[in-house]
Amino acid sequence: MIEYLGKISDHLGLPVNAASHGLIMDLVLGWVHWVMFILFAGWGLYFIIALIKFNSKSNPKADYNGVQSHYSKFAEYGVIIVEAFLLVGLSIPLWSQLRTTVPDADAAIQVRVIAQQFAWNIHYPGADGEFGDTDIKLVDEESNPIGLVRGGAGADDIVTLNQLHLPVNQQVLIHLTSKDVIHSFGIPEMRVKQDALPGMTIPVYFTPTMTSAEFINKIKDTNRYSPSGNYMGLGQETWEILSEEKKNEFRGFQIACAQLCGNSHYKMRGFLTVETEEEFNAWLEEEAEYLEEEDEDDDW
């Protein structure tokens, strides 16, 4: 029954849900919209009847006393009870589960995300599982955007620009911060959003349950798969010469910035690839190899 009621969320036009906690959020969103709909429809019906029944032609003389019954009180109490339930029964416990029950660092995949105008720097701890230190004096937009100290724990760290890779069905713990202004890290399909504030590191955690490949399969006949107009800001010509793999990157999960952060806020997008554990590990290795090659060239 409850599930069934909640299914209104299928009709709200939400993005596909691809995270373990997304279903319950969608259901609650659905129930709240049921409440809104019932209130609106109820009051709307009353409103229309009142306007028809009491227009000055059909009712030339107004009644000084008006409504005597107290039915409306029940409606008001009803609203209070429903709101109390939504708050105490659903939103508060869910918030603690989604926002303040930070997973154990060892139990989750850990990533640092450092936002900047207008990109997402993704920082993996590398084979040793430890993040290296950072120092703003080392920041170089070309070669070292996060000012990573390439020694000790930082020697094997992997830093990418706008490329977040995650294994499916494993909890990820993101340490989110910003270098410059406030951004907001949002992945609509993962039902996560968190402001990235300079000077603060804020945990964001979720468990993706759908790989990017599965997702792209799912959206095959939507505009997202075959965009038009501006072709995701790339223009038709560019879009058409992209490889299918590259196109899939655009069609897949994107990290959107939700907080005004400057003139290119509108295209501050990062790409999230959710893959199987093997694919993920292979990707990490590949990145580690690049790092070694670069080390040999000594020009990172």
Next chain:
Amino acid sequence: MSDSHHEESYWRKYIFSTDHKTIGIQYGITALLFLFFGFSLMMVMRWQLAFPDQAVPVIGGLIQWLAELNGFASIGNLPSDLYNVFGAMHGTIMIFLGVVPLVVGAFGNYIVPLQIGAPDMAFPKLNMTSYWVYFIGGVIMLVSFFLPGGAANSGWTSYPPLSVIATTGQTFWLLGMVFLITSSLLGSINIIVTIIQLRAPGLTWMRLPFFVWAQFVTSFLLVLAFPPLEAAGFLQLMDRVFDTSFFLPSGLVVGGEALDVSGGGSPLLWQHLFWFLAHPEVYVLILPGMGVIAEIIANNTRKPIWGYKSLVYSVVFLGFMSFIVWAHHMFMTGMGQGMSIFFQTTTMIISVPSVIILSCFMLSLWGGSIRFNTPMLFALGWIPMFGIGGLTGLPLGLSTLDIHLHDTYYVIGHFHYVVAPGTIFAIFAGIYYWFPKMTGKMLDETLGKIHFFFSFIFMNGIFWPMLIQGMAGVSRRLADGGESYAHAQGTLHLNEFMSYSAWLLAIAQIPFIINLIRTLLRKKAAEPDPNPWRATTIEWTDTTSPPMGHGNFEKVPTVYRGPYEYSVPGDSTDFTPQTSKLIKDR
């Protein structure tokens, strides 16, 4: 109080007047012009959202000129930098230069003294000062459009660090805000004192028209909420001009360069100070509107407003609660459980008085004899629109759901339902309703109805699709309307529809403008009917139309009854003025 008998010079009478009615009209005209300007900015933005990067038709040359003056490249299109300028200034102008001056400066100023039987505001000179300070604030905001880098571009919320590293426009924004805030403080003190001190004999608190109550609570909100923002504005000004770091943390790297500031400040501090004002501010935008609606509903149902006492208690409670909900704008800043419980709970609680107020208005219809004139149509249109605005606030107030909806177009849709078809409809209702009082001439009903029906349709055409886009997760403040983001692709087609609705909404205002001009040019009747709506409150029953110059009343009215004594059993007419002693004495 100045005496009412000597002839005044043109300047004293029309420009530096201390008569609350003249000041009210000055506020009204200035604010309507700003409202139109703020809306025009949005019409250009809507072009960019519907047809990204194409040259704006008709005024493309102007846009290009402005963009190049500001230092942005443009081929007559609206570049993203200028989009952000327009967005920030649309919000700022609509709120601080349009709606607040209209509902408080114009309606509050003009109507409140008349409704309470006062000869003027308590401090006429202060009143004049408040208008001119507002005017200067407006000029500063307008001038800032021509600076290098353009006007402020960090949103009407001006979050640091972005606002601190922004171009000079932001400095002007802060200075302009200081003037606007000062003006509001002067104006609201005046309204508070006037209502407390200058009520006519017999006009006890529970006999005040609801409109006066709404103005009273609104003024308290302004007086108590604005000072923290004024202080915060100065702090941000210091950060920008004197390199302090009230809002800047250590270790900022902007564009590859470490920012040369001492650091140690907190960007969240600004958000708290800002929203401590800005949440009460949204009630400043809506409460006077509710007051207008109450007057018009009572008048046009020809019966007392239902639950007058509940309305009064609710509006006072609402005003109080509005001071402790501010951080629901900040759920996504990394808030812990304690804070989130507190602010979610207060937010749910504040919805209760709003529901009560709406219920009272709806229940007032029952048993009425409803006249569908233009003011009433706008008032009736207001009810479902404000209803949608209020209901869509429910998911946003639950922090868990805000995870998905925060900073999306759902938020934009939600608050525009409150302020655009909400407050703006209340403003139109008020203009149609009180225009005969201000000028002695009735506005044309046919043009008024055309104005209402098309405005109603196009308002929904603009704002309903925003809720759909927001549900899909489309962020706000995107200079290409979401083109770049994958998750926006499914709802992009709505952009054109919304934009056409916005432009058609502009066209729907033409009957209104024609109506105003035509009526103003028309010759006034020798003795205009002072009470064409057959209303009960003092401004209609004890003044001429328009009311006489300084002083308002021939003799001070005495009040014997509540504000909405319509269809009193035993009376020969269906309205019993507040100032009539006996029911059948007329």
